Amino acid sequence: MNTELGNIQKEVDDSKEHGSKSPLEQKLDEFGRYLTWIIGAICIIVWVINYKNFYDEVHGTFFNGMIYYFKISVALAVAAIPEGLPAVITTCFALGSIRMSKNNAIVRKLDAIETLGCTTVICSDKTGTLTTNNMSVIKFMLVDNEHSISSVIKEVTGTSFKPSDGAIKGFDKRDFEESTNLRLTALCSSMCNLSKIFVAEDNQYQIKGSPTEGALKVFVEKLQQYDSSFRGVEKNDPMSYNKFIAAEYQHLYTLEFDRDRKAMSVLVLDVKRDRPVLLTKGAPEILLNQCNTYCMKSGKPAEFSRVSKEHIVDQIKDEFTDKALRTLAICIQENLPSLKGVDYRDKNTLKAFFKDPERIRELEQNLCLVGILGIIDPPRREVKDAIFTCQDAGIRVIMITGDNKNTAEAIGKDVGIIENNNDLKVSSYVTSEFFKLPEERQKEILRNTNNMIFSRSEPKHKKLLVRLLKDLKYIVAMTGDGVNDAPALAEAHIGVAMGIAGTDVAKAASHLILADDNFATIVKAIEE
Numbered sequence: 001m002n003t004e005l006g007n008i009q010k011e012v013d014d015s016k017e018h019g020s021k022s023p024l025e026q027k028l029d030e031f032g033r034y035l036t037w038i039i040g041a042i043c044i045i046v047w048v049i050n051y052k053n054f055y056d057e058v059h060g061t062f063f064n065g066m067i068y069y070f071k072i073s074v075a076l077a078v079a080a081i082p083e084g085l086p087a088v089i090t091t092c093f094a095l096g097s098i099r100m101s102k103n104n105a106i107v108r109k110l111d112a113i114e115t116l117g118c119t120t121v122i123c124s125d126k127t128g129t130l131t132t133n134n135m136s137v138i139k140f141m142l143v144d145n146e147h148s149i150s151s152v153i154k155e156v157t158g159t160s161f162k163p164s165d166g167a168i169k170g171f172d173k174r175d176f177e178e179s180t181n182l183r184l185t186a187l188c189s190s191m192c193n194l195s196k197i198f199v200a201e202d203n204q205y206q207i208k209g210s211p212t213e214g215a216l217k218v219f220v221e222k223l224q225q226y227d228s229s230f231r232g233v234e235k236n237d238p239m240s241y242n243k244f245i246a247a248e249y250q251h252l253y254t255l256e257f258d259r260d261r262k263a264m265s266v267l268v269l270d271v272k273r274d275r276p277v278l279l280t281k282g283a284p285e286i287l288l289n290q291c292n293t294y295c296m297k298s299g300k301p302a303e304f305s306r307v308s309k310e311h312i313v314d315q316i317k318d319e320f321t322d323k324a325l326r327t328l329a330i331c332i333q334e335n336l337p338s339l340k341g342v343d344y345r346d347k348n349t350l351k352a353f354f355k356d357p358e359r360i361r362e363l364e365q366n367l368c369l370v371g372i373l374g375i376i377d378p379p380r381r382e383v384k385d386a387i388f389t390c391q392d393a394g395i396r397v398i399m400i401t402g403d404n405k406n407t408a409e410a411i412g413k414d415v416g417i418i419e420n421n422n423d424l425k426v427s428s429y430v431t432s433e434f435f436k437l438p439e440e441r442q443k444e445i446l447r448n449t450n451n452m453i454f455s456r457s458e459p460k461h462k463k464l465l466v467r468l469l470k471d472l473k474y475i476v477a478m479t480g481d482g483v484n485d486a487p488a489l490a491e492a493h494i495g496v497a498m499g500i501a502g503t504d505v506a507k508a509a510s511h512l513i514l515a516d517d518n519f520a521t522i523v524k525a526i527e528e
Contacts, residue, residue, distance in 0.1 A: 120395060193213045481497065481503065
């Protein structure tokens with residue numbers, strides 16, 4: 001219980017212990033109280049109006065008559081109690097759950113059906129719920145020019161996981177041969193990556209691992225048509241070019257992604273030069289602050305200035321995030337003084353060395369920016385209509401995403417959560433900044449704002465948001481798929497887990513499971 005997983009379990013238990021009664025339980029309690037008073041009053045009235053009959057000679061004595069009519073009152077009270085109500089409610093819920101399962105909404109707790117019908121706020125994850133989670137790199141940017149910084153932006157066609165589906169617009173083999181920075185972008189995209197492309201039994205290309213990382217692997221495979229040194233695809237190997245470009249490098253150690261660094265790195269050995277190299281990918285707004293150089297077309301590094309960084313930031317905003325693209329910065333670091341004296345060929349030594357998180361942060365400084373990749377995660381077509389249906393029904397929709405603010409706002413406008421830029425000023429917040437506000441101010445914003453967007457969110461923020469909304473007397477449905485989402489799912493009136501992407505922990509903490517991971521399914525379930 002002293003591990004991170006143990007902390008999650010504590011939070012889940014805490015949410016269950018302090019969880020409020022469902023709206024149905026509250027209504028039944030209220031109904032029971034009213035019924036008790038009404039039946040009690042009727043019984044007393046029935047008993048009292050028979051006062052004269054207490055003296056009837058049939059009863060023998062006044063006391064016997066009083067007891068006789070008291071028994072009649074008690075019998076009346078027993079007859080008036082609706083013993084069949086629980087059975088009727090359970091039967092109705094069972095029939096409702098069967099109908100909902102046909103619409104891909106699997107009910108885990110029967111009383112959740114009635115609670116779902118009372119929902120006033122839906123807090124929804126973006127990736128895979130509002131969007132398809134079918135990631136594709138559709139644009140990239142390389143930086144060049146020795147004297148004044150400029151950038152080359154190219155579009156990539158094809159949105160499936162099939163590598164041969166698509167190409168780079170306005171690009172040929174000569175461009176590729178001259179673009180050392182594109183080769184390095186491909187190297188980092190391939191090696192700083194834990195996913196794989198594979199061909200399923202139905203001959204469809206699919207991804208094992210993160211869809212975002214899978215999109216990078218597919219992008220790398222698309223570059224094979226421009227590399228004249230590549231001799232061809234190996235039979236039945238959809239990752240042959242990924243293996244080809246990584247052939248001169250040996251993987252040493254993976255510094256996995258975490259939400260504080262917002263980056264992932266791998267330490268590799270450049271076999272030819274016999275020296276370690278760090279390959280890093282992550283959020284541009286974080287990594288750009290850690291870059292002091294950028295890689296030119298020739299492969300040489302050039303110094304960044306404040307003005308040139310601002311130019312890159314503006315380009316990323318205009319060409320990527322404002323167009324609802326998830327953006328990744330690709331960086332490299334060939335000079336690694338912090339590894340001096342460390343046996344970087346030994347994994348156990350590296351594991352002990354990187355136990356201190358400060359050493360990871362130290363290693364990821366003084367990076368060289370190689371390229372920027374823009375990944376699209378298209379919104380589900382049915383989501384926009386589902387959100388309009390929610391608005392008609394008086395249900396608020398709050399989108400919670402780990403993406404940056406601009407990307408989140410662009411998706412929010414695409415799916416209809418936010419209608420115009422004026423709404424964004426009061427409806428869109430970076431989550432960490434929102435929770436720095438005084439609690440009363442937080443509640444005021446939640447009370448007075450309709451649909452909202454929270455960007456750069458962490459799983460812990462979901463639980464905090466649910467508690468705030470519950471304090472404001474909203475009935476909250478919360479979606480989630482990860483282990484870290486379990487406390488928020490347990491805390492919500494209705495925890496909705498993803499059936500495809502969801503972990504077993506998230507499903508166990510939920511009340512409802514979406515078999516198709518689709519936001520529109522929640523709306524259908526509420527309607528039912």
